[in-house]
Structure formats: C-alpha cells, structure tokens
Amino acid sequence: MRAEDTGLGDIALAATTLYVTDLDAALRWYSEVLRLTPAMVGTDGHRYATFRLGGALVVLEPVEAALEPNPPGAESTTINLIVARPATDVRAELAGKGVVCGEIVDSPHYSSFLFRD
Secondary structure: OOHHHOOOOOOOOOEEEEEEOOHHHHHHHHHHOOOOOOOEEEEOOOEEEEEEEOOEEEEEEEHHHOOOOOOOOOOOOOOOOOOOOOHHHHHHHHHHOOOOEOOOEEOOOOEEOOEOO
C-alpha cells in the first residue's frame, strides 16, 4: 500500500497480538499441538514470542501487556490461515490432540473451521 493511500504512511508489516495468561504454557501448546516454532522470543517491557505464519506475524504476549486486558475467553480474535492440506485432515489431527474445533464450513474456494487455542 502506498503512503498516499493511507493516513498511516507506508505500512511495512502487520502483526496480530494474542494475549495469554501463561506465556510458557502457550509456547508449549503452540509447539506441541500446532508444531510451530517461534521466529523470535524476547523481552520488550514484557516477554513475548513471535510466530511467522505465511505473510503474517502472530505475537504472544502476557495479558499484563494488553492495553485493555480481558479475562481468558472474553476475547474473540480470529486468525485465518489458508493451508495446502485438506481442512478435514487438519481438523482431525487437531481434534485428536484434544483441541476444540468447530464444524467444517465449505466455501467456493476453500473449506475452513475454527479452533480454540
């Protein structure tokens, strides 16, 4: 996006931050269940971990770092990932690991489902 197209200036990157009550437990879950490895783990006022998911960054930070903290389960953030594997296979694998998954929804170009981290 060009700087003149937005009042923000040039947008170099977008990231979504998910606030967690226990960063170490969240890191274990993302590693064991989703088989993701953080691109970076560091401290910037609070500890954090950053995952690179396609062209997006997802940052895990402790809930204390949030501008307006909510109790666990009160937030409703959705991250949409388009993957090459069939949604039925991914869902079955996650459900087999105890992850709460929604039903598969078929769209014209892809199939999707929601899951709770």
